[in-house]
Amino acid sequence: MAYAQAPHGGPMTPPPGRPARPAWHWLVLGGIALAGLLLVAVFAAFIGWKILDRGDPERTVDDFYTSLQDADCELFMESTTDEFQEATGLTSCSIFDDHIEGISGVDYEVTDRVNRQGYAIFEVTESYSSGGQSESADLRFSVRRLDGQWDLDLMELVEPGSEPIA
Template sequence: MTFAPAPRPGSAGPPPPRPQRPLWHWLLLGGAGMALLLVALIVALILLWQILGRGDPETTLDDFYDSLQTSDCALFEETTTPEYRDATGLTSCDVFEQATSDMTGVDYEVTDRVNRFGYAIFYVTERYEDRGETIEVPLRYFVERSSGQWGLAGIEPVDENSPDLITGS
């Protein structure tokens, strides 16, 4: 005769439930996840602000001419580099306003633009009236990017008889 094995104590019925994690574990993991998402959002916003706030060097050139025509010293300082202001002697608002108070009727046309890493070169034909005669002056403007802002760094006349040092033509 065969006998069935004797039942083992505790083996009858379903297995005991697993112990659940305490609530503070879930709160800690959720808080860490939210902090990580917040940091990622802040980094994304900073990058977006940097990309959208880059500005345009041609807008800087337009603002420069506006500052000359309206004698707006704050706009002039915003659109030029300190080195340019030192080189031209327009180092204070009083000097700038005195130098630009008689300036009227200056018109300009951007004829070419060369982009380089960190700066742009604009070829401009400037027109103004002098004793009833229209004068055209070809100029080269150097606009550089510094500290996230575009600023006018230099102006030089273009000699049409000499080769262009920038483009080689």
């Protein structure tokens, strides 16, 4: 038969605590946390870059006029939509080169701009010489955002006394 031992006369001691975690454990946890913070920082930088890299629709108007001044068909095709190319009849580089041949000294000034969701409207006064004659016209351009870039989509002649863009 077993007999219980008599309690000691002193205070009872608490059971021993959990052993301290080794240093490598804290290093692993710190490395995982640091990798998570780095991943969040890279994601935030990517989102910020995408927001800031939306382009400038006025640059598209500049590219359009540069393509006319320099007879640069590639730049013309890059800065305009297929619909614009079809509406103007400039659907290939050979046609573009034939039509742009007599135009020189194209100059323009953006007189008004309105930004909308997904597109921008510009009013432009352009001056050029064609066949030795100096010409001037007020035009309205619609620049549309397609597939991450701005493209010239519509050009219309602004009649004198017409309503301004709003």
